[in-house]
Amino acid sequence: MxxxxxxxxxxxxxxxxxxxxxxxxxxxxxxxxxxxxxxxxxxxxxxxxxxxxxxxxxxxxxxxxxxxxxxxxxxxxxxxxxxxxxxxxxxxxxxxxxxxxxxxxxxxxxxxxxxxxxxxxxxxxxxxxxxxxxxxxxxxxxxxxxxxxxxxxxxxxxxxNESLREESFSSGLLEYPHYTRPAVFKGVPVPDVLLSGHHENIRQWRLRKSIERTLDRRPDLLHNKALSEEEKAILENILEERGRRNERDSGN
Incomplete structure (x- = not known):
């Protein structure tokens, strides 16, 4: 170019x-x-x-x-x-x-x-x-x-190419949060799943965090994105959990 x-x-x-x-x-x-x-x-x-x-x-x-x-x-x-x-x-x-x-x-x-x-x-x-x-x-x-x-x-x-695939907007979602050493910083530990070595669990955790972050910060992106079946299920689960949490909080 x-x-x-x-x-x-x-x-x-x-x-x-x-x-x-x-x-x-x-x-x-x-x-x-x-x-x-x-x-x-x-x-x-x-x-x-x-x-x-x-x-x-x-x-x-x-x-x-x-x-x-x-x-x-x-x-x-x-x-x-x-x-x-x-x-x-x-x-x-x-x-x-x-x-x-x-x-x-x-x-x-x-x-x-x-x-x-x-x-x-x-x-x-x-x-x-x-x-x-x-x-x-x-x-x-x-x-x-x-x-x-x-x-x-x-x-x-x-x-x-790997870096490009995982960036914000490349999949229509904001990128998941990142962590590095040390494992505990100011009393806050890295999420256990990232230390597990279980690649599929890590992938699912990252996808869920991407959807949560997008829902909170850029919900317009979710409206414009054609979600996969897996992404739809995760989003529905997040919304259901938040709905139950709001009901409990309002009941108190």
């Missing part, structure tokens, strides 16, 4: 690719990255890349000319680039979208700043807008890196 990032602040983006998983993947030639400074395409000696919005209002808007020139330069040698603009106005970015993008060969990320990007750029270049959450960031670079990280870890060879 080829990743291109267009930004006004390359110094924010660059360190991410020099550490840990991204750096190792680049060393293995699993993907490559090119960071482009939009200011290099400004049309005046002051390298101006923003201006006041038409119609008035607070803040500044990224000028279309330098952004367009940067996009033209980056995409001129790409065959099928997907151009992504992280924006609070975009469609929600989720794990399924990350999987789709991980299959692409060429991704171009356009990092916004100030009040955003001239709409004519978005329309002309058929840019995909994604939102990473219902909040506003000062730096489009941060949102772009969130999407990049979610995508590249799904590319074959970046991390192990």
């Amino acid at each position: 080829k990743i291109n990032i267009l930004t006004l602040f390359p110094e924010i983006v660059r360190p991410y690719f020099t550490n840990s998983i991204p750096a190792k993947a680049i060393e293995k030639d699993i993907f490559s990255v090119d960071i482009v400074n939009i200011r290099d395409f400004a049309l005046d000696k002051h390298r101006t890349c923003d201006d006041e919005p038409y119609g008035g209002g607070a803040g500044m808007v990224l000028k279309p000319e330098p952004v367009s020139l940067a996009l033209e330069k980056v995409t001129e040698n790409l065959k099928t680039p997907v151009i992504i603009y992280p924006s609070p106005a975009g469609i929600p970015f989720d794990q399924s979208t990350a999987y789709e993008l991980s299959k692409e060969k060429e991704l171009v990320f356009l990092c916004g700043r100030y009040e955003g990007l001239d709409q004519r750029i978005i329309d002309y270049y058929d840019i995909k807008e994604y939102s990473i959450g219902d909040y506003v960031l000062s730096a489009g670079e941060l949102a772009a890196l969130v999407i990049v990280d979610a995508v590249i870890r799904l590319i074959d060879g970046v991390i192990t």
Whole structure:
């Protein structure tokens, strides 16, 4: 995969690719990255890349000319680039979208700043807008890196398939809780089942904990997931136990 990032602040983006998983993947030639400074395409000696919005209002808007020139330069040698603009106005970015993008060969990320990007750029270049959450960031670079990280870890060879299978959202459920040494910490022991060595019991415990956690924190995921027969039985059991517990508590 080829990743291109267009930004006004390359110094924010660059360190991410020099550490840990991204750096190792680049060393293995699993993907490559090119960071482009939009200011290099400004049309005046002051390298101006923003201006006041038409119609008035607070803040500044990224000028279309330098952004367009940067996009033209980056995409001129790409065959099928997907151009992504992280924006609070975009469609929600989720794990399924990350999987789709991980299959692409060429991704171009356009990092916004100030009040955003001239709409004519978005329309002309058929840019995909994604939102990473219902909040506003000062730096489009941060949102772009969130999407990049979610995508590249799904590319074959970046991390192990076993790790991917057990992560939150990979099965439509939140991930179960994890424990490591020591066996007792601040008086709290690791659940006995994890020390039993019984693989099937451990699998069932983890599945139940995943369903419980999803039910408590993200019940919407359960509504949207096609549950297996085993998952349905576990969920029904959890709800029945909680119902009986609530009846006992209300009776007291």
